[in-house]
Amino acid sequence: MDQENFDFNAIKWDEVIVGVETFARKLLKSKKWFRGDNTEIYLKGKELNDYVHDAIELFWKNKEKYNPHRGTLINFINYYFLRLLIHKDSIEDENKETKDTSLYFDNDEARSDYMESILPYVEAFFDEDVDFKKIMAELEEGVNHELIVEQIFLGRSGFGLKRREIIKEFGMTESEYDNGNRRLQTIINRITSKYNIRPIKL
Amino acid sequence: MSQLSKHKSEFAKLINTDAQDTSNDFTSAKEFLTQEGVNVDRLISDGLKRIKKMQLQVEAEKNRSAMLSLDKYVDRAKEMARQLLQSPTFSFLDYLKGEQVVASFSNLQKLTDEEKLSIIEKHITLKLQKEAGESNGF
Numbered sequence A: 001m002d003q004e005n006f007d008f009n010a011i012k013w014d015e016v017i018v019g020v021e022t023f024a025r026k027l028l029k030s031k032k033w034f035r036g037d038n039t040e041i042y043l044k045g046k047e048l049n050d051y052v053h054d055a056i057e058l059f060w061k062n063k064e065k066y067n068p069h070r071g072t073l074i075n076f077i078n079y080y081f082l083r084l085l086i087h088k089d090s091i092e093d094e095n096k097e098t099k100d101t102s103l104y105f106d107n108d109e110a111r112s113d114y115m116e117s118i119l120p121y122v123e124a125f126f127d128e129d130v131d132f133k134k135i136m137a138e139l140e141e142g143v144n145h146e147l148i149v150e151q152i153f154l155g156r157s158g159f160g161l162k163r164r165e166i167i168k169e170f171g172m173t174e175s176e177y178d179n180g181n182r183r184l185q186t187i188i189n190r191i192t193s194k195y196n197i198r199p200i201k202l
Numbered sequence B: 001m002s003q004l005s006k007h008k009s010e011f012a013k014l015i016n017t018d019a020q021d022t023s024n025d026f027t028s029a030k031e032f033l034t035q036e037g038v039n040v041d042r043l044i045s046d047g048l049k050r051i052k053k054m055q056l057q058v059e060a061e062k063n064r065s066a067m068l069s070l071d072k073y074v075d076r077a078k079e080m081a082r083q084l085l086q087s088p089t090f091s092f093l094d095y096l097k098g099e100q101v102v103a104s105f106s107n108l109q110k111l112t113d114e115e116k117l118s119i120i121e122k123h124i125t126l127k128l129q130k131e132a133g134e135s136n137g138f
Helices: A013-029 A048-061 A073-090 A119-124 A132-143 A147-159 A163-170 A174-192 B003-024 B026-035 B040-086 B092-098 B113-135
Strands: none
Touching: A013 A048, A013 A073, A013 B003, A013 B026, A013 B040, A048 A073, A048 B040, A073 A119, A073 B003, A119 B003, A132 A147, A132 A174, A132 B003, A147 A163, A147 A174, A147 B003, A163 A174, A174 B003, B003 B026, B026 B040, B040 B113, B092 B113
């Protein structure tokens, strides 16, 4: 979509609603290992869906900031979604550690795309005390019996590759990717559920 | 990057790419939400209502601030017009000529002071708006 031709009716809002809700749930709601285990209905006093719509509204009020060259509209709103959560977290009274969000909010424009820009925010949700080396070693062990699953795992964790990039890079079919990805999800869920990864306080 | 940060970063990339990929693929995203027990049709229909309402609120807000901004110019224009008319050297006809305001001379002769004031106020209001628009890059 051209930035210049941004009009309300040109946006596929159904895809945005489903896409951002999916991102939110994938990262937060159904994962006990992510953001603690208390996110089933409310998150800091609001439903997850409220944050999704807050992010959509924030985008709409600042739509001129969206740059299609840096990623899809859904990537951009996902990025706003996570920033809202981080910001909300940082201003909580119970947060005694630091309220400095400059680490995450500086130099956004310098990053090449929204997928990359969002990474510090995603990382910020994980506690430093967790032994990620051990988790990654277990994951590597878990995926090394199936070539396609291993390739998807390496493409993602090593290079942050997207679906189409992995398909192209490793010469697999879409169906092989989708099946492999499902198996990878099962492995990730099995391994990470053993760890009680607590949320970090900003 | 320390080893700890490296592994944490790899883990974050793994989770992020999966969440982003699925979220950008409408079919996969709907499948995922359905598996999560979400009524996707309802999610979309409720979401569209919220977005429509949001758009109307944003538009209303925009109109309200445009109105507030217009009020600001009108108040300033009134004050400037009053000061102009009070000036002993002020000539209405010279003013119109200097500002290149197009008007019919025969009609101008019949104008009351109140009507002259109103013309000057409107002219200054438009001028202030134009100047503000230009300075905002519109």
